[in-house]
Amino acid sequence: MTQHSVLGTQHSTWVGQPFPRIEDRALLTGLGQYVDDLTLPGITHAAYLRSPHAHARIVRIDTAAAEALPGVCAVMTGEYVARNANPQRMRIKAAGSPNVYALAHDKVRYVGHPVAAVAAVDRATAEDALDLIEVEYETLPPLVVAADAMAPGAPLVFDEIGTNVLWHDTFVYGGVDEAFARADQIVRERIDIQRYSSTPLETFGSMAQYDPSNGAYTIWGHTQMPGQELGGISRALRVSAGQVRFIVPRMGGAFGNKLRPLNLISLALLARKAGRPVKFIEDRREALALSQSADMQVDVEAAITNDGEILALRIRGIVNEGAGLDFALRHNVLMLANTVNCYRVPAVSYEGYSVVSNRPPIVANRGIGKPVMCLAIERTVDAIAHTTGLDRAEVRFRNFIQPDQFPYETPSGNLYDSGDYPALLRKALEIIDYDGALEKQREGRSQGRLLGIGIAAGVEPGISNAGHNALIGESKITGAGEAARIRMEMDGTVTVYTGGLEAGQGHATALAQVVADQLGLHPDQVRVPLTFDSGTHPYVMTSGNYSNKFHGEDVAAAIGAAQKIRDRLLNRASSQLDAAAVDIELRDGRAVVRGVPDRSVAIAELAASAYGSLAPDQAEIDEPGLEVVHVHTDPMAIRMDANRRVKIQLSFPSAAHVALVEVDPDTYETKVLRYVIVHDCGREINPMIVDGQIHGSVVHGIAAALLEEFVYDAEGQLLSGSFMDYLKPTSADVPMIEGDRLATLSPFTPLGTKSVGEGAAVVAPAAIASAVENALEPLGIRIGALPITPSRLWTLASEGGARYGHADN
């Protein structure tokens, strides 16, 4: 990709540079220190006995034989958990709020539901012990698809809430009915999306230790929200948050999948019961069974004019949440954040259903509901082109929010920061040579080749405003922000601690660049410890690595803290250089009087005096020590208004994707020939890292469209539970990713940055669906569901062409 094309000169030294990552060296030499690489004296290893049934009552559990096996240190069941821990509650008080424990104790609600846990001297012995536990189940009818769970009289997944519809609401913004009444035409699309996952290569893991002398726990484990996790864990374990030291080692990928607090709670209880530290690393079978996005159905009705202008949208989303609460209701809310995508749609309504079922609880996979909403809107736009006879790109150009309309407020209250959507699509079409591609397609078709051009455009909403919780219920958590602590050491180097976490995004490098600029240092002089430790790192409830918030919240928090350090240094420099603080700048490791380069003092010298000079006259100049905390609160993250309008997300990067595919007319295998993305994430702190994020994200999206699916049978059994049948893309399956960037700066973040990382996975499935449908135009096949597999296309083609969707739900 080329360098910034719109962005002007940057008034910074390090921000904007493709600075090589400071994370790499340890990772390249095998010194990553992921959670499974850690150990403790006396460590034991856990294994979980999991339900083979999707829905059953537990009649009896006999653990005597397992407990007697040599090498077993503890066996724990749901009954122990219910006695010694509080149930998990939904983060948001919504209508139905069932109690969920870290182990099943009355019923099992999905295949893989943990029923008992064993700690033993090694993993193999722990697994041997699982074979000795006897469980008697009374099976109940499984509810696998949302439609069955919603049917009147369906058996209940959670008896205590009396319904399987956890939440249902309708939001209307603007004159939707009026628009439909005056529309020339109405276009309807139904989209079904499968359960899939970005499957971090490192599975979920944790290690826990209990200290009976003070009742305190130390937990090393995965999370993406350390503040909320600490709150939830300590509440569940019935201790103060100060009695849990929570350490989050560097993660081998996360993608939203590593937010599963029940694992941490059960392991902590097991460590307490065993009286020894215990470690649990999920195996791949467990990871695939327990880290899935929601399967969803979205219906869109678009009121349009004959010119292809969209007047209003009516959207209905049904989310199959599975049988848990970790991320319940979130898909719906985030779909609501994305209803108009990048289009000027004045009126929109959204009706959402959150349905519990006997599939595993969903996790927050990369994009959480945004990919399906983008897919639904982009499929609708293609359908509008189909209906009106306009070119697919042309319909988009006619409906795009225009560059002079920013900041642009959407009907539901999101405030789009900046963008030039027409320029993005124009550029993407230019790179792919759209007219040339259409010509080649015509030629190819005459020779029986199925060539397709896919077009998709989208905003990629990022940074959750917890104020959106008000849409679904009561919550004490509001706003958005992050905490940072910076200590300038006595040698003038700095250490930066934040509540963010590292899972591969290069946050340490980016923060080093940002902080180096603020303090006139070299990034090598900035250390960013990658292991979060609640004993050293500051945090708030919105802390963590999620919703692409790093560029805004984490960076702003680090800048705020660095500026406090800078002010303190300037106090000292001012006294030493006999100049006003405002006349002094920090650069190249020195405090320099502006315009008088020979009046300067080394930052290291100022730092040394901050630590060493404690005489009262020195303390008057500045307080001793050089350590500050700054909590950034995002000024945009305001509460919901009286009309239920709220900024659900705060950052709106955008992109246009164009894909060229070829479908094999014999096997119906789809090959991606070229993939172009032109994106806008505002100012880039490190363009090399941004490129890497985009490549990975695009490939996640391509794979979701063509390969990946957690397939369930009618009994709720997972049929694709290994990497042999849950297909991940390999290097041989995907092309090089081409493209460019056209940056427009966000007016709402300190550096003009916007989110990056999640985004390409939001838009890519839509581009692939568009391309495959376009390739199959001669066969009359329409695409209304993912993944688009050869066997499904083959079946449709042999039936003479039809619409590919899920008829059954």
Next chain:
Amino acid sequence: MSADVDWGVDVKRSVTMTVNGTQHTADVEPRLNLVDFLRIDLGLTGTHIGCEHGVCGACTVLLEGEPIRSCLFFAIQADGTTITTIEALAVDDQLHPIQEAFHENHGLQCGFCTPGMVLAALAFLEDNPSPSEREIRVALAGNLCMCTGYVNIVKSVQAAAAALAGKAGT
């Protein structure tokens, strides 16, 4: 089942192997995987476990110079062999040219696939020192990366090939 059932696993067997130039002898259960032997018994945690069923390649090590999946190998199968893991690649704090190429080309993000990827690339480039893009993609198709979309991994291997060729030429 009763607790005194005979699992047949406590009959340990002696194995000897040379790992990264050091000879190790240990008594191991026959069911112990090579990857667990390397990680737990020898403390070489640079070799990672991503699937334990032979698909992801995270556990790749070199056995007599050839890449193998150490999750599909029992430790006792490796008796008498010579093994290289990621820990042996950098010499005297100097990264191997392939490691250097991954660093310069941003060929890693979370780093979990990286040790396996680097070792697979090392063995591949020995067989094919000047590969095409397609050959690299096919050669590395047994190593999954969930982060990079493979773009910069392919570029890293291309750069490593060039660097190694340059080195060989001097």
